[in-house]
Structures are given as C-alpha cells and as structure tokens.
Amino acid sequence: MGQxxxxxxxxxxxxxxxxxxxxxxxxxxxxxxYPGDPGTRQPVHTVYVPGNLYEAGTLRSWGEQALAMLDEHAPDAASFAAVLGLDASLADAVYDRVRAKLEREPIEDLRIDFEDGYGGTPADEDADVARTARLVAEAYANGTAAPYMGIRMKCFEAAVRDRGIRTLDVFLSELMAAGGLPEGLVLTLPKVTYPEQVTAMVRLVEAFEKAHALDAGRIGFEIQIETSQSILGADGTATVARMIDAAEDRATGLHYGTFDYSACVGVSAAYQASDHPAADHAKAVMQVAAAGTGVRVSDGSTNVLPVGSTEKVHDAWRLHFGLTRRALARAYYQGWDMHPGHLPTRYAAVFAFYREGFEQAAARLAAYANQLGGDIADEPATAKALAGYLLRGIDCGALDTAEVARLTGLTRADLDSFASPRRGDLTATAS
Structure with a gap:
C-alpha cells in the first residue's frame, strides 16, 4: 500500500x-x-368491526364472505382483471394470490370499534368490552388472531371521556387477566383536536403500566385525525406535529378519518372521499409531520359498499381499487376497509402495485448493491426506498422471499439493512 x-x-x-x-x-x-421507520411490518389495511358484533369467527367469516363474492361476481382471473383493468400479464398471479390471502389471512389489522361504529347501549358496553377482550386473548392463544388487533375507544371530549377511559381500562384489564397484552395489540384514540388530549392518553396508559408492573412504554397508540384543528392550530402551527411530540414516543400511527374530517371542513356528503383536495391536504401535512419519526400514516375508507347486483359490485370494486392504488402511489401504505367485499380489491390493488414494479425494483437494487452501472444513478436514499418496497411486498404476500432473492441476490437481512438500520438491528437480533 502506498503512503x-x-x-x-x-x-x-x-x-x-x-x-x-x-x-x-x-x-x-x-x-x-427522527429515529426512522420502526422496522416492523405495517398492515395494508385496518378493518373496523362494531364491538357488539365482533365474534370469535369474525375474521374467518370476512374471508369466506369475500371469497363468496369473488365466486359470484368474478369467478376467474380474466373476469376479475376485466373489472379492475388489470394488465393480462398480472391477472393470474394477482387473482391466485388474492384468493390465497383470503383463505390464509383475510384481515391484517382488526379494530373492534367502541366509538362511532358501536351499536350497543351504554349499559351493554362493559360486557361487550370484556367479552371482546377475552375473544382477542383466545385468538392469540390459539393462533387464529390477525397480526394486529385492538380497539377504538371513545374520544377524550368531555361528554364521553369517562366512558372512553373505562372502556380502555376494562379491555386492557381483561387481557391482563387472560395472560397479558399480546404483541399485536393496537389502540386507537379518535377525534383528537389538541395535543393535551394526546398527553392525557399517555398519562392513562402510563398509569395502567404502573398498576400492572409493565415495562414503561409498553403500550402505544394510534392518533386519529378527524378535525381541522388537528391539522392546523389556532396559532397557525401544524397541530399534528405537536401531537406526535406530545405522545412521548408512544404514537404508532396517524389515521385519517375521511368522513369526520370532510364534514368538519364543510365538504358536502356527495363529495366526501379520500381523494378530495381537502383530504389530500390533510394527509400531506400528516405525512410531512410523521416523516422520520417512526409514526406511520394511514389513509381512510370509502363508504361505497360492494353490495347488490353484479353491476353495482363491480362499480364499487373499481372505485375502491382506484382509491387504494392512488393512495399507494402517494406512499399511504395502509387504509381502512369497512366491508368484506372490500377485501378482494384491497389485496388486488396492493398485490398489483408490488408485482408490476417488482422486477425493475429488484434489478435497480441489485445493481446498486453490486455497484454496477446502469441508466439510473441511484443513491442510498433510493436504495432504501427500493428495499422498503420489496419488503412491503413480501410482508403482505404480494411477493415471495425466494423470487426476490433470485432477482436481487440479497437475503431478507440484506433488504432489512438497506431499508432501515432499525430493520437490520431487528433481523440481527432475531437471528
């Protein structure tokens, strides 16, 4: 070696x-x-089920209903592709994977709703909360749970605050009595308007941790964005950024509430949708506020249900598919689904998104990893995005680990390291 x-x-x-x-x-x-992405799997959707209707067989029932809808309204790959405008080269792979997903894991994230969607009486709520907590514990114990499960409680506005606190206490206490808090537990705090409400949630779960001698910080929660004040405060600041800070590292997600937010800013009912300009503005502020913090952003839902005649089902499927694809292109990798009929198009949109760009992403990442030339000069930030794209595809079932390895020459651990140092740390720990 020279000097x-x-x-x-x-x-x-x-x-x-x-x-x-x-x-x-x-x-x-x-x-x-700004610690970066947490390096864990992000579900592609959250399914909301009213607390009075949730049963032990709810997840399987949703999958069976979704499969029955495919059988009736799109019984093969060609017909499903024709409805959604899928390229013929993707039709078979997407359709087969959608059916397999509905059979194996129809719901990735389930939220049992004790807020707007709850249909029980106030006198019933304690019993419904306790019952659903026991069912969630049983599902995790017997292997039938979704990867993520939890509840949406009532908000911290004065009229319902005590009920929301009690619901959370009963749910968590029943889980503890049944063996402890599951790893996939997710809690959602709705209609957050002021950072002080987030601070109150922190104090609440902190008190529960102390009462049960749990590790500090064990319980996190999502913040639901449903009011204009949660985006822009009276002083002109982005309130949502202050909410993330107020969560004291416990915030796991920001979920956009399509209809409450739209109504709050005066959008008439016929135009309340996740692609309205008001929705785009709110989610863009959420996205920038959350970037790098490890807090993930979720899109909202559509209230157009795929029910009725085949023509109406197809129309609703096209709408939902288009909204989901639009969200994915804007880096909102999660949304809400409100009906079993939304599952086929949720997974079709997600799987098509990852499969159609898979080969190009794999080739670019392989070229970057091996320092090969090419017609695109990718940088570390782009390599991070490419690896993240492939990992999301693997996590949801759009891609197989083997086919990604074949085209990239990279292991899962390699992908984790490119995507995020925290992912790499998790992989190293697991191995």
Missing part, C-alpha cells in the same frame, strides 16, 4: 471538536425525534 498523500489544511482539530460539541444537542435531538 497516504499529504494535503494542506488551515484549521486545527480544535475547530472541528468545537463544532461537534456545539452540535451535540442537535445530534441528540435528531436521534430522539
């Missing part, structure tokens, strides 16, 4: 040391506020 070339400098090491010392607080703040 290192001597170059001229003008500054002493003390200058660099002084600058580093002055920026140490900034370094610490960046690491605390």
């Amino acid at each position: 290192q070339e001597k170059v001229a400098t003008s500054l002493t090491g003390a200058v660099s040391e002084g600058i580093s010392a002055s920026l140490a607080p900034v370094d610490a703040e960046l690491a605390r506020r």
Whole structure:
C-alpha cells in the first residue's frame, strides 16, 4: 500500500471538536425525534368491526364472505382483471394470490370499534368490552388472531371521556387477566383536536403500566385525525406535529378519518372521499409531520359498499381499487376497509402495485448493491426506498422471499439493512 498523500489544511482539530460539541444537542435531538421507520411490518389495511358484533369467527367469516363474492361476481382471473383493468400479464398471479390471502389471512389489522361504529347501549358496553377482550386473548392463544388487533375507544371530549377511559381500562384489564397484552395489540384514540388530549392518553396508559408492573412504554397508540384543528392550530402551527411530540414516543400511527374530517371542513356528503383536495391536504401535512419519526400514516375508507347486483359490485370494486392504488402511489401504505367485499380489491390493488414494479425494483437494487452501472444513478436514499418496497411486498404476500432473492441476490437481512438500520438491528437480533 502506498503512503497516504499529504494535503494542506488551515484549521486545527480544535475547530472541528468545537463544532461537534456545539452540535451535540442537535445530534441528540435528531436521534430522539427522527429515529426512522420502526422496522416492523405495517398492515395494508385496518378493518373496523362494531364491538357488539365482533365474534370469535369474525375474521374467518370476512374471508369466506369475500371469497363468496369473488365466486359470484368474478369467478376467474380474466373476469376479475376485466373489472379492475388489470394488465393480462398480472391477472393470474394477482387473482391466485388474492384468493390465497383470503383463505390464509383475510384481515391484517382488526379494530373492534367502541366509538362511532358501536351499536350497543351504554349499559351493554362493559360486557361487550370484556367479552371482546377475552375473544382477542383466545385468538392469540390459539393462533387464529390477525397480526394486529385492538380497539377504538371513545374520544377524550368531555361528554364521553369517562366512558372512553373505562372502556380502555376494562379491555386492557381483561387481557391482563387472560395472560397479558399480546404483541399485536393496537389502540386507537379518535377525534383528537389538541395535543393535551394526546398527553392525557399517555398519562392513562402510563398509569395502567404502573398498576400492572409493565415495562414503561409498553403500550402505544394510534392518533386519529378527524378535525381541522388537528391539522392546523389556532396559532397557525401544524397541530399534528405537536401531537406526535406530545405522545412521548408512544404514537404508532396517524389515521385519517375521511368522513369526520370532510364534514368538519364543510365538504358536502356527495363529495366526501379520500381523494378530495381537502383530504389530500390533510394527509400531506400528516405525512410531512410523521416523516422520520417512526409514526406511520394511514389513509381512510370509502363508504361505497360492494353490495347488490353484479353491476353495482363491480362499480364499487373499481372505485375502491382506484382509491387504494392512488393512495399507494402517494406512499399511504395502509387504509381502512369497512366491508368484506372490500377485501378482494384491497389485496388486488396492493398485490398489483408490488408485482408490476417488482422486477425493475429488484434489478435497480441489485445493481446498486453490486455497484454496477446502469441508466439510473441511484443513491442510498433510493436504495432504501427500493428495499422498503420489496419488503412491503413480501410482508403482505404480494411477493415471495425466494423470487426476490433470485432477482436481487440479497437475503431478507440484506433488504432489512438497506431499508432501515432499525430493520437490520431487528433481523440481527432475531437471528
């Protein structure tokens, strides 16, 4: 090895040391506020089921109903592709994977609803909450649970605050009595308007952790964005950014509430949809506020249900498919589904999104990893996005680990390392 070339400098090491010392607080703040993606699986959707209707067989029932709808309204790949405008080269792979998904894992994230969707009486709520908690515990114990499950409680507005607190207490207490909190537990706090309401939620779950000697920070929660004040505060600041900070590292997601938010800003009922400009603005603010924090953003839902004649089902499927594809292109990788008939088009849109770009993404990442030339000069940030894209495809079932490895020459651990240092750490720990 040759000698290192001597170059001229003008500054002493003390200058660099002084600058580093002055920026140490900034370094610490960046690491605390923007740790990056948590490196865990993000579900492609959240399914809402009223608390009074949830039963042990709900997940399987949704999958069976979705399969029956395919049998009736799109019994083969060609007919399903024709309805949705899928390219013929994708038709068989998407259709087969949709059916397999509905049989194996019809719901990725289930939220048992004790807020707007709850149909029981106030006198019934304690019993319904306790019953559903026991069913959730049983599902995790016997292997029939969705990867993620939890409840949406009532909000912290004065009129329903005590009921929301009690519902959360009963649900978590019943889970503890049944053996402890499951790893896939998710809680949703709706209609958050002020950061102080988020702080109150932190104090609530903190008190529960102390009461049961749980690790500090064990319980996280999602923040539902349903009011204009949660986007823009009276002082002109982005309230949602302050909410993330108020969560004290417990916020796991920001969920956009399509219809409450639309109504709040005055959108008439006929135009309340997730692709309305008001919705786009709100989600863009949420996305920027959450970027790098590890808090994930979820799109909302459509209230157009695929029911009735085949023509009406096809119309609703096309709408839902289009909205889901639109959200994916805008980096909203999760949304809400409200009916079993939404499952076929949720998975069709997600699987098509990943399969149609799979080969190009794999080739680009392989070229980057092997430092090969090409017609696209990718940077580390793009390699991160490419790896994240492939991992999301694997996690939901759109792609197989083997086919990704074949085209990239990379292992799952390699993909995790490219996508996020935190993913790489998780993989190393697991191995």
